[in-house]
Amino acid sequence: xxxxxxxxxxxxxxxxxxxxxxxxxxxxxxxxxxxxxxxxxxxxxxxxxxxxxxxxxxxxxxxxxxxxxxxxxxxxxxxxxxxxxxxxxxxxxxxxxxxxxxxxxxxxxxxxxxxxxxxxxxxxxxxxxxxxxxxxxxxxxxxxxxxxxxxxxxxxxxxxxxxxxxxxxxxxxxxxxxxxxxxxxxxxxxxxxxxxxxxxxxxxxxxxxxxxxxxxxxxxxxxxxxxxxxxxxxxxxxxxxxxxxxxxxxxxxxxxxxxxxxxxxxxxxxxxxxxxxxxxxxxxxxxxxxxxxxxxxxxxxxxxx
Amino acid sequence: xxxxxxxxxxxxxxxxxxxxxxxxxxxxxxxxxxxxxxxxxxxxxxxxxxxxxxxxxxxxxxxxxxxxxxxxxxxxxxxxxxxxxxxxxxxxxxxxxxxxxxxxxxxxxxxxxxxxxxxxxxxxxxxxxxxxxxxxxxxxxxxxxxxxxxxxxxxxxxxxxxxxxxxxxxxxxxxxxxxxxxxxxxxxxxxxxxxxxxxxxxxxxxxxxxxxxxxxxxxxxxxxxxxxxxxxxxxxxxxxxxxxxxxxxxxxxxxxxxxxxxxxxxxxxxxxxxxxxxxxxxxxxxxxxxxxxxxxxxxxxxxxx
Numbered sequence: 001x002x003x004x005x006x007x008x009x010x011x012x013x014x015x016x017x018x019x020x021x022x023x024x025x026x027x028x029x030x031x032x033x034x035x036x037x038x039x040x041x042x043x044x045x046x047x048x049x050x051x052x053x054x055x056x057x058x059x060x061x062x063x064x065x066x067x068x069x070x071x072x073x074x075x076x077x078x079x080x081x082x083x084x085x086x087x088x089x090x091x092x093x094x095x096x097x098x099x100x101x102x103x104x105x106x107x108x109x110x111x112x113x114x115x116x117x118x119x120x121x122x123x124x125x126x127x128x129x130x131x132x133x134x135x136x137x138x139x140x141x142x143x144x145x146x147x148x149x150x151x152x153x154x155x156x157x158x159x160x161x162x163x164x165x166x167x168x169x170x171x172x173x174x175x176x177x178x179x180x181x182x183x184x185x186x187x188x189x190x191x192x193x194x195x196x197x198x199x200x201x202x203x204x205x206x207x208x209x210x211x212x213x214x215x216x217x218x219x220x221x222x223x224x225x226x227x228x229x230x231x232x233x234x235x236x237x238x239x240x241x242x243x244x245x246x247x248x249x250x251x252x253x254x255x256x257x258x259x260x261x262x263x264x265x266x267x268x269x270x271x272x273x274x275x276x277x278x279x280x281x282x283x284x285x286x287x288x289x290x291x292x293x294x295x296x297x298x299x300x301x302x303x304x305x
Numbered sequence: 306x307x308x309x310x311x312x313x314x315x316x317x318x319x320x321x322x323x324x325x326x327x328x329x330x331x332x333x334x335x336x337x338x339x340x341x342x343x344x345x346x347x348x349x350x351x352x353x354x355x356x357x358x359x360x361x362x363x364x365x366x367x368x369x370x371x372x373x374x375x376x377x378x379x380x381x382x383x384x385x386x387x388x389x390x391x392x393x394x395x396x397x398x399x400x401x402x403x404x405x406x407x408x409x410x411x412x413x414x415x416x417x418x419x420x421x422x423x424x425x426x427x428x429x430x431x432x433x434x435x436x437x438x439x440x441x442x443x444x445x446x447x448x449x450x451x452x453x454x455x456x457x458x459x460x461x462x463x464x465x466x467x468x469x470x471x472x473x474x475x476x477x478x479x480x481x482x483x484x485x486x487x488x489x490x491x492x493x494x495x496x497x498x499x500x501x502x503x504x505x506x507x508x509x510x511x512x513x514x515x516x517x518x519x520x521x522x523x524x525x526x527x528x529x530x531x532x533x534x535x536x537x538x539x540x541x542x543x544x545x546x547x548x549x550x551x552x553x554x555x556x557x558x559x560x561x562x563x564x565x566x567x568x569x570x571x572x573x574x575x576x577x578x579x580x581x582x583x584x585x586x587x588x589x590x591x592x593x594x595x596x597x598x599x600x601x602x603x604x605x606x607x608x609x610x
């Protein structure tokens with residue numbers, strides 16, 4: 001039994017109103033694995049990097065009990081690089097540079113020892129690659145969660161729709177849900193997206209929390225109101241990693257378990273934005289996470305008889 | 306003991322993507338009184354109208370047990386008129402016409418029989434008038450709730466700041482909280498606004514729910530995700546009316562009671578937007594309201610040990 005995460009590992013250069021970084025380690029799979037590993041001890045990564053990717057980062061994965069057998073290191077090649085600058089509201093950003101490098105011809109390898117995968121997280125990547133990965137498991141995992149973004153809706157919609165059909169849970173933000181469905185109302189958007197295949201849809205609304213849809217049921221999770229959002233990079237990936245890590249921990253797929261998974265994922269995402277990159281989510285204690293989750297409980301709890 | 310609501314009564318002509326109305330009865334006090342009256346049977350209105358205001362509307366107030374002694378009818382004058390058109394996203398609108406008419410020299414009269422007021426709702430109006438009303442009560446009401454809008458921040462900021470200082474609860478939307486405080490983060494905005502005087506701040510976020518701030522405590526209420534928002538006019542006033550109506554019913558001012566008041570106010574607001582104007586909130590049953598409140602409970606409930 002294991003949880004496999006596929007996605008990017010990357011170098012990011014980030015500029016926010018609070019400062020800027022040189023190239024630091026990022027990527028959807030990095031954030032998701034680190035987050036998932038707080039809840040589940042059999043997390044396995046599938047990704048590709050160049051030989052510029054530091055050994056210390058691989059050691060950091062292993063220190064968090066993340067299996068890196070599926071992390072391909074391409075000799076003489078460079079890792080994926082992204083650079084972006086956030087606007088003052090922290091809700092929008094400009095991409096300054098995207099260098100695909102090793103990602104351009106990424107062929108994901110699933111090691112034999114990953115075939116026990118029960119929980120599969122498809123981090124944001126080309127839909128074709130996400131689809132390939134599902135097909136490379138001899139037994140379909142019990143729960144397949146897929147993250148994607150507007151970029152693929154713009155340039156690879158058919159591939160995206162084919163891939164969406166194959167997954168159990170889709171996570172998108174509110175703008176993406178509207179784009180994908182052509183509906184402004186998120187309730188109508190959710191109905192249309194659920195009709196595309198996934199049994200569950202999570203709509204991420206940033207500072208406004210998240211909505212979980214399944215059949216006619218809806219759960220609204222709050223976001224923790226924060227005085228400072230230092231760097232939003234990776235918050236969505238951290239959320240997804242925390243979500244599926246919690247699901248792997250409890251083991252049973254149900255709407256109620258997913259509600260809690262969303263709260264745990266949101267709690268980890270709320271840590272993520274407090275520092276640049278992965279800095280904050282590298283060294284959390286279970287006590288810190290439990291305390292943060294309790295903040296979500298008291299934030300949203302009310303008693304009406 | 307009573308609940309007094311001051312605000313506009315008006316004619317509105319509304320255009321939404323779903324249709325348009327002729328002049329229909331609206332105004333902050335109209336929505337707030339109708340909403341409050343579902344929870345509390347001693348609601349009293351302070352407002353002004355022209356003699357074009359239909360007798361049937363006054364009868365409708367009375368049928369809902371709203372005392373109209375403080376509703377001045379100005380012979381030979383016309384009621385306040387507003388006309389607006391909502392954009393396709395229903396979150397923004399253009400004002401097509403504003404005719405102040407009787408509102409231009411509104412001098413609110415507080416009938417002697419209103420002096421038992423314990424709960425005072427200051428609907429959106431000139432801050433000077435809101436301030437005058439507070440001063441006309443011989444005993445300061447136990448809870449003073451004030452609604453306002455960006456318009457007064459633009460043209461009467463000093464008056465607004467003076468009035469805010471005198472109230473217990475301020476309700477604004479997120480853009481207004483940012484404008485009033487000069488802070489983008491709603492947590493920082495809330496700190497600054499609470500420092501201006503009010504003990505409680507409610508930030509209304511439309512489809513994203515509402516936040517209640519008091520000292521270091523925060524409560525996040527969800528909004529009910531709706532397939533169709535037919536007409537948002539009056540939703541904020543209905544929310545405020547439901548909020549203070551529930552507070553008057555329970556009688557005790559506390560953070561926990563305010564949490565529930567926000568849920569009841571949000572439930573009424575969710576009805577309001579389902580039809581044009583006040584149509585939907587004129588004829589609700591207690592059973593319908595209770596069922597809607599239970600939707601909010603199941604929407605946001607999760608169990609983490």
